[in-house]
Amino acid sequence: MRAVGILGGMGPAAGADFVRLFVQACTRHLQEQGSPVHDQAYPEHWLVQLPVPDRTQALRRDPQSPAGPAPHLLQGAGRLAALGVRSVALACNTAHAWHGQIQAFFPQLRVLHIAQQTALHLKAGGVRQALVLATDGTYDSGLYDAALADCGIAALRPGPAGRARLMQGIYEGVKQGDMPLAVQCFGEALAPLLQRHGAVPVIMGCTEIPLALPQAPQARGAELVDPAWILACALAQDAYAH
Secondary structure, three states, X not given: OOOEEEEEOOOHHHHHHHHHHHHHHHHHHHHHXXXXXXXXXXXXXXXXXXXXXXXXXXXXXXXXXXXXXXXHHHHHHHHHHXXXXXXXXXXXXXXXXXXXXXXXXXXXXXXXXXXXXXXXHHHHOOOOEEEEEOOHHHHHHOHHHHHHHHOOOEEEOOOHHHHHHHHHHHHHHHHHOOHHHHHHHHHHHHHHHHHHHOOOXXXXXXXXXXXXHHHOHHHOOOOEEOHHHHHHHHHHHHHHOO
16 A cells, blocks of 8 residues: 545645545445455555645735745645655645646655546546536636546536625635535525536535535535545545555
8 A cells, every 4th residue: 555645724624524535435445346444454644734825815816925825735745745655635626726836846746636537537427517616716727627628528617696605605604614604605606507507517626615515405416526535536546556
């Protein structure tokens, strides 16, 4: 087994939840391989939670500001590299705007890309279009647009009002511990999209969104796609790779 790392802190609840997803992905891998499931069967994995400055604000101001996310992300990746990990997952969608920079700075690491992994997963299922719920920073960076387009999938977005509700649910809801508000905001952002586009997959493109959207009545029966789960499965595959 290979040691792997998780770069979190964006926010801390999402980073902690990613560890849960990773352990679940490892359990599923062991079961699919017919291997015994016990404590010693799980790979070495490290979580680094750093207080990383806001990614969306940085993308709209100066992505390479010394006071922005870049130095913190590189510091966190450096700590994981020093621990001997081979692969790293970023437990934040918007932080992937700095993915190329992190990968170039640490060529000895395989830095997984959440949008690319998600797009490949949907392509394998024959998906041709998908709704993307995310932060303004993720929308502005075109993170999912590019990855989905490479796989022949059209990215569908909410309008300004829907984006505002998503940001409210993320920042005033999940990040401040007000989960009822988050559930309400995410549900209200999703409902008109499903009415307009029908039953298409819904990419929960912010690691805070899966913490609340599945509880919204408007999401009942929708095909919710959790990129964090897909990324956790990819990290588990790397951990068990020969």
